[in-house]
Amino acid sequence: MRRAPHPVPGHLDGWSPVQFSTLIPGPFARSRAASEPDSTDEPRTKDHRSGRARILPITAAAAALVLAGGSAAFAHAQKTVTLDVDGNVSQLSTFAGSVDGLLDDQGVVVGARDVVSQDGSLGEGAEIVVRHAHQVAVTVDGQEQSVWTTALSADEALDSLAARGQSVALVASRSAAGGRPELSLDLALHGAADVVVDGQTLPVVDADARVAQVLGELGVTLNPLDRVSVVRNDAGRVQVIVNRVTMQDVTSTAAVPFASSTQQDASRYTDQKRTLTAGVPGVRTVVERVTTVDGVESGRVTLSDAVTQAPVDEVLSVGTKARPVVVKPKAAPVAAATGTPVTAGGSADSLNWAALARCESGGNPASVSASGKYYGLYQFSLGTWAGVGGSGLPSQASPDEQTARAKMLYNRSGAGQWPVCGKNLFS
Template structure:
């Protein structure tokens, strides 16, 4: 075998002049992957209560929301704030702004709220649901497009009908609603102040006066009505006789009172109103007074 030359050995790859370069590039790539893995964060993004988990390498809240495809508009509330940095496991909350056209006791204003239901929207606007009446239930949703909302506060108003003065805590929108709530009947010709369609603000005094559309004849006016009142009730406009029952200065029964346009109880009205209704009653029965005032009717004639 002496004298034979050995065949050349194949080149070893790692002994190639490019080997150091390849190794360095691999090390850099591996290091980059390791570094990126440490930068990736798991963040929860909650938009109006809907929660989404995202994996991001973003450094701030603004960047996380951009990566998650969540846009932020005027009036939206973001917590933490947009410029703040984000750590792994963080939660970002976004509450969308909703336009509200709010009318409180007839006065309209416009607002942006982030509440998703009517009750929370009222609270955000410093209105307590129990302090009044809203046009929508507290659990109703506030759409992202917004809504119109009316709220009537609980106000104290007074109803004056004759000598009766009724106080009421009400959320009524009109004078008519107040009278209906208090059971005050209205008939054609009754004079109501303020007008029935007006808004009853806090402290409003509502007066109700029956009409005096029918004139009293002069011969009826000349009768001694003071003597009749003295005989019937000692001229007490608030008199009450349970036998009928009978009410007021002239001992009205309710059918008698209502037949001449009286409203409510006769005894709740001032003497002038009771006298006017008694005179109408005399005219209506065409002078046949004995059925109305069998014991005292004679006093009309002195």
């Protein structure tokens, strides 16, 4: 039998699986083997929602004093002790001379992972504390595993694990009958707790009860995939966390590109092509199972990924025949545009054009009026200049061309084209 080195056991007792303890029924035998992971989770003998520590007065059958000479020996051997088995406390009158004898008499079997506060001889007034180990599922730093604990409640187990400097949550399994959340420990020996579900924090005044009982009293209904865990928050308060879990199969599609090929066509030129078969993209269908926890996606698994519609490849016909070379005759050089040929003549040749130029532009062939509308020796407007065959700006033409086109304008319209200076033509 394993004995604890400390007077009051109750902390974690190991982290690896061991063989399950076997209990012999007796006055202090547990109603179930706590180390069995698939226990029925029936509550230990206790009042509903009451404190765990309690006194169970049991009077051992006193042996009849048959011989008067032996009465002193019996009185010397008989003693009163206190026995605490998993929080069930009893005061006993016993003739056992050792702790082992007391436990044997009471039908208390201690396994390899269970702890007892002392061993050896049993004296008057001794207090014997026995804690049987539980196997519980926990997540330690995000990784789920099974551990053994002799704690009497979830808050005690969390305290023990927190002392190791780890982030720990107790994981409640779901029973086969009704899917109730099962945890081999009550939430708390004494004190309050919270249930956090659907964005709300619901207080529990008396948390000396099982998880399923607390959720039932609060009217919390669990869906088949919901997860239940027990943690201690930053303020040191025990909390039952209900995570709503959903799984949904999501189908998505994507285009599958088509390939393209060509066929040679000797009847067409190399720069000619035509479509023989139009390309059509295919369809790829992916089905994924998406898991969400409290509305947030936590994972997805691909269930199928297949091309559900094959693409149709494109086929093009491309010519292979070279086009004939066509030799084009060389074009005659084009002279720079200077407007239509100047043909004036007539009576205009005898007029005084130099006097008109002095009056209009001061004799400057590049002159431009202040308004920017009139150009050259004779202050042509652009419209008038183009009307007599000129191109570009009059002020950029040679003085001879400007004079010749002024004569053309005179022959067509007379000296009235220069209403102020036209009289100088006749000086």
